[in-house]
Amino acid sequence: MVDFSLSDFDRAVLDGVAAEARVGEKYARYYDEHEDEVLPKSFPEAAQFPPIQQRLRGRPRDDTPMLLLQVLMRIEREAHCGVPLRQAPTALGNAALGAAGTDAQKARWGNLMLAMSITEPGAGSDTKAIQTTARLDGEEWVLNGDKIFVTNGVRCDGAIVWATVDKSAGRGGIKSFLVLKGTPGFELVRKEKKLGIRSSDTAAYAFRDCRIPRDHLIGGDEGVPRGEGEGSASYKGVLKTFNMTRPFVAAGGVGKAIGAFRVARDELAKEGIAVDFDDSRHARSATAQTLLELEADIEAATLTVMHAAWLASDGMPNNLEASVAKAKGGEVCRTGPQRAMDALGAMGLSHDYQVEQYLRDGRIADIYEGTGQIQRLVIAREILGYSSAELT
Amino acid sequence: MISFALTEEQTQVRDTLLSFATSELATRARSADEARLSPSELLDTAWSLGFTALSIPEDCGGGGAPRSLVTSALMLEALGYGCAGLASAAFASMLFVNPLIDLGSEEQRLRYLPEFCGEKRRAASLALHEGAPAFDPARMATRAMRDGKGWVLTGTKRLVPMGEHASRLLVLARASDAPGLAGIRAFIVDSDATGVTIARDSGTLGLTAAGFARVELAQVRVPADDVLGDGEGADIRPLLASLRIGGAALAVGLARAVIDFAIPYAKERVAFGEPIARKQSIAFMLADMHIECEAMRWMVWKAAAEADAGRDAAKASVLAQDYVNRHAVRIADDGLQIFGGHGYIRDLPPEMWLRNMRVLTSHDAIAAA
Numbered sequence: 001m002v003d004f005s006l007s008d009f010d011r012a013v014l015d016g017v018a019a020e021a022r023v024g025e026k027y028a029r030y031y032d033e034h035e036d037e038v039l040p041k042s043f044p045e046a047a048q049f050p051p052i053q054q055r056l057r058g059r060p061r062d063d064t065p066m067l068l069l070q071v072l073m074r075i076e077r078e079a080h081c082g083v084p085l086r087q088a089p090t091a092l093g094n095a096a097l098g099a100a101g102t103d104a105q106k107a108r109w110g111n112l113m114l115a116m117s118i119t120e121p122g123a124g125s126d127t128k129a130i131q132t133t134a135r136l137d138g139e140e141w142v143l144n145g146d147k148i149f150v151t152n153g154v155r156c157d158g159a160i161v162w163a164t165v166d167k168s169a170g171r172g173g174i175k176s177f178l179v180l181k182g183t184p185g186f187e188l189v190r191k192e193k194k195l196g197i198r199s200s201d202t203a204a205y206a207f208r209d210c211r212i213p214r215d216h217l218i219g220g221d222e223g224v225p226r227g228e229g230e231g232s233a234s235y236k237g238v239l240k241t242f243n244m245t246r247p248f249v250a251a252g253g254v255g256k257a258i259g260a261f262r263v264a265r266d267e268l269a270k271e272g273i274a275v276d277f278d279d280s281r282h283a284r285s286a287t288a289q290t291l292l293e294l295e296a297d298i299e300a301a302t303l304t305v306m307h308a309a310w311l312a313s314d315g316m317p318n319n320l321e322a323s324v325a326k327a328k329g330g331e332v333c334r335t336g337p338q339r340a341m342d343a344l345g346a347m348g349l350s351h352d353y354q355v356e357q358y359l360r361d362g363r364i365a366d367i368y369e370g371t372g373q374i375q376r377l378v379i380a381r382e383i384l385g386y387s388s389a390e391l392t
Numbered sequence: 393m394i395s396f397a398l399t400e401e402q403t404q405v406r407d408t409l410l411s412f413a414t415s416e417l418a419t420r421a422r423s424a425d426e427a428r429l430s431p432s433e434l435l436d437t438a439w440s441l442g443f444t445a446l447s448i449p450e451d452c453g454g455g456g457a458p459r460s461l462v463t464s465a466l467m468l469e470a471l472g473y474g475c476a477g478l479a480s481a482a483f484a485s486m487l488f489v490n491p492l493i494d495l496g497s498e499e500q501r502l503r504y505l506p507e508f509c510g511e512k513r514r515a516a517s518l519a520l521h522e523g524a525p526a527f528d529p530a531r532m533a534t535r536a537m538r539d540g541k542g543w544v545l546t547g548t549k550r551l552v553p554m555g556e557h558a559s560r561l562l563v564l565a566r567a568s569d570a571p572g573l574a575g576i577r578a579f580i581v582d583s584d585a586t587g588v589t590i591a592r593d594s595g596t597l598g599l600t601a602a603g604f605a606r607v608e609l610a611q612v613r614v615p616a617d618d619v620l621g622d623g624e625g626a627d628i629r630p631l632l633a634s635l636r637i638g639g640a641a642l643a644v645g646l647a648r649a650v651i652d653f654a655i656p657y658a659k660e661r662v663a664f665g666e667p668i669a670r671k672q673s674i675a676f677m678l679a680d681m682h683i684e685c686e687a688m689r690w691m692v693w694k695a696a697a698e699a700d701a702g703r704d705a706a707k708a709s710v711l712a713q714d715y716v717n718r719h720a721v722r723i724a725d726d727g728l729q730i731f732g733g734h735g736y737i738r739d740l741p742p743e744m745w746l747r748n749m750r751v752l753t754s755h756d757a758i759a760a761a
Binding site: 001002003004005006007062063064065068277278279280281282283292293295296297299300301303304306307310311321324327328373375376377379380383384385386390391 | 397399531679680682
C-alpha cells in the first residue's frame with residue numbers, strides 16, 4: 001500500500017539523528033575555516049549520543065525498508081550544517097570492496113578505511129578515458145598514473161584504484177586494485193582546497209612504478225582462486241556500487257537544501273512572512289511563493305530519492321531511478337540554498353546565518369558521483385533504449 | 393511504513409482504465425476537441441465501467457470499496473494518459489459523488505448517492521470558479537445568505553465541467569464572515585431549481601471536450617439540510633485538497649502521454665544524418681521530461697496518501713499542485729518543441745496537449761480524487 005508514514009520507532013531514530021547533527025553545528029564554521037586540520041575520530045559530545053546501531057536495536061522487521069531509512073537519516077544529518085560527531089570508519093572504497101571483492105579480500109581488508117580513486121585530471125565521468133595503467137609483472141601489478149579528487153584520500157588506510165590493463169580494450173580493460181598507504185611509488189601529492197565541504201578531505205595521488213601483489217586486483221583474476229558467484233573485477237562490478245550510492249549522494253544534496261530552507265523559513269517567520277496554505281497563489285507574496293516552491297521542490301527531490309532506495313531495498317533494478325534521484329538531488333542542492341538566500345536578501349550572504357555554507361557545501365552534490373549532465377545521459381539512454389555508444 | 397507498492401486492486405483498476413484510455417479516449421481525443429463535445433456513446437461506455445459508484449457505500453447501492461485518494465489518483469492518471477478532456481467529461485460526476493462520500497451527512501449520502509449507482513448515466517458536477525481574474529476561493533463572490541431555515545444562493549459560476557448535462561451541482565459559496573476558507577461551504581443544488589440558469593460557457597483554450605458551462609444563480613433557494621455535511625456544513629478544505637490532487641493526477645497522465653509520444657518520434661526523425669534523439673539537446677529535454685514526470689507522480693501520491701492516512705492533506709496537496717503546475721506545462725511545451733513544425737499542426741496531438749495541459753494546471757476543479 002502506498003504510504004509515507006514513519007513509524008514511531010523510525011521517527012524517534014530520525015529525531016535522535018537530528019539532535020546529534022544539531023550539536024555538530026557548533027564545529028561547522030571552525031572546520032570550514034581551518035581546512036588543514038584533520039577532524040578527530042570523535043568529538044567529546046559524541047558520548048551523549050548512542051551509536052546508530054544501538055538506536056536501531058529492536059527495530060521491527062516489517063517497518064520501512066532499512067535502505068530507505070538510511071537515506072532519510074542522511075538527509076537529516078546533512079540538513080544540519082555541522083561536522084559529524086563521529087567520523088565514519090569506512091568510505092566509498094569499502095562499498096566497492098563489498099560489491100566486487102572476493103570473500104578473502106573482504107575478510108582481509110574490510111576493516112580498513114578505503115577511499116575510491118577513479119578520477120584523473122583528464123577523466124571524470126568519462127571513466128573509459130582513464131590513463132592510469134596497471135601492468136602485470138610476474139606476481140605483481142605495476143601502477144603508473146595520476147589521480148585526483150579522492151574523497152577521504154588523506155585519512156584513509158588505502159584506496160581502491162581504477163587502472164587500465166589494456167587501453168585498446170576500452171572500458172573492458174579497466175580493473176580496480178587495492179593499494180595500501182605506504183606502498184613504495186604511491187604518493188599523496190596534496191590536499192585540495194575547495195569551495196565547501198572543507199572538513200572532508202580530498203586528495204591527489206601519484207603512482208610511479210607502484211608495485212602491488214597480484215592478489216590486490218579486486219574480484220581476483222583467473223590466476224587467483226575465488227568462490228562461486230563472487231563479484232567480478234570489471235568496470236560493471238564497481239558500477240554496481242553506484243546504484244546504491246547515487247541515492248545517498250542525492251540525499252546529501254536534498255539535506256543541504258532543507259537546511260538552507262529551514263533557516264530562510266524560520267528567519268522570515270520572525271518578520272511575519274510565512275506560507276499560508278489556504279491562500280490561493282494569487283494572494284501570496286513573492287517571498288512566500290518562493291518558500292512554497294522551494295519546499296515543493298525539496299519534497300519532490302526527496303520522493304525521487306526515497307523511490308530509488310525503495311526499489312533497491314526490494315531488489316528491483318533502479319539504475320534509471322537512481323539517476324533520476326541524483327539529478328533531482330543535484331538540482332535542489334544548487335537552487336535550494338540560492339533561493340533561500342534570495343528570500344533572505346543581503347543578510348543571507350552573511351556568516352550570521354549558515355545559508356552561505358549550505359550553498360558552498362551543497363554545491364558538490366550536482367558534481368560528484370556523476371554530474372547532473374551525466375545523470376541525464378544515463379536517463380536518456382534508459383528511456384530511449386540507447387547504448388552508451390549510441391548516445392554520447 | 394513507507395512504501396511505493398500498489399495493492400493488487402489498485403494495479404487492476406489502473407490497468408483497466410489505462411486500456412480504456414488508450415483504446416477509447418485517445419482515439420476520440422482529436423475529434424472531440426474539434427467538436428468541443430464528448431460523444432454520448434463514449435460517456436455511456438465510461439459509465440458502464442462502474443467506477444463512479446465504486447466507492448459509494450453499499451447502503452447507498454454502491455460498490456462499497458473503501459475511499460482511497462491514491463486509488464483515485466491512479467485512475468485519473470490512467471485516464472489523463474488517454475485524453476484529459478474526455479476523462480474530465482466522463483468522470484465529472486465524481487466531482488459531486490466523491491465529496492458527498494467524504495463530507496456528506498448520512499442523510500445526504502442516502503438521498504443523493506443511490507442515483508449514481510444505476511446503469512443509466514447520471515451527470516453531476518461542481519462549481520468553483522468565477523469570472524474575476526486571479527480568482528481566489530477564499531474571496532469568492534457567490535454568496536449563500538441565510539433565509540429562515542434555508543439558504544439563498546446568488547452569484548455566477550464559470551468553467552463548470554459538464555455543467556449543461558449535470559442534474560446536480562455542488563456549488564461553493566461564501567456562507568459566513570468566518571475568515572478565508574473557513575467561511576466557504578458547498579451546497580447541493582438541483583440544476584433545474586428556480587433561479588438556476590446553465591449555459592455553455594465561452595470557448596476555452598483547451599479541454600474543450602469537458603463541456604464547460606456558465607452557471608447563474610439568481611436567488612436560488614436551498615434547503616437547510618443541503619449544505620454539504622452535518623449541521624452548519626463541512627469545512628471544504630478536504631474537498632479542495634481532493635480537487636488539487638485530482639487535477640494534478642490527470643496532468644501526470646497527460647505528461648506521461650506526451651513523453652511516450654515524443655520518444656519514438658525523436659528516434660525516427662532524422663536530421664543531419666542521425667535521429668534527433670541522439671543529439672543531447674533533444675535527449676536531455678526528454679530526460680528532464682521523464683525526471684519531472686516521475687517527481688510529479690510521487691508528489692501526487694504523497695498528497696493522496698496523506699489523505700488516505702487520515703491526515704490533513706491541505707499542505708501536501710498545495711505542494712503537489714504547485715509542483716505539477718510548474719512542471720507539467722513545461723513537459724507539454726517541450727513535447728511540442730520536439731516535433732517542431734509538426735507539433736504545431738493539428739494532425740498530431742502535441743498542440744492539443746499543450747492547450748489541455750494549460751487548462752489542467754490553471755483550473756482548480758477539473759476532477760476530484
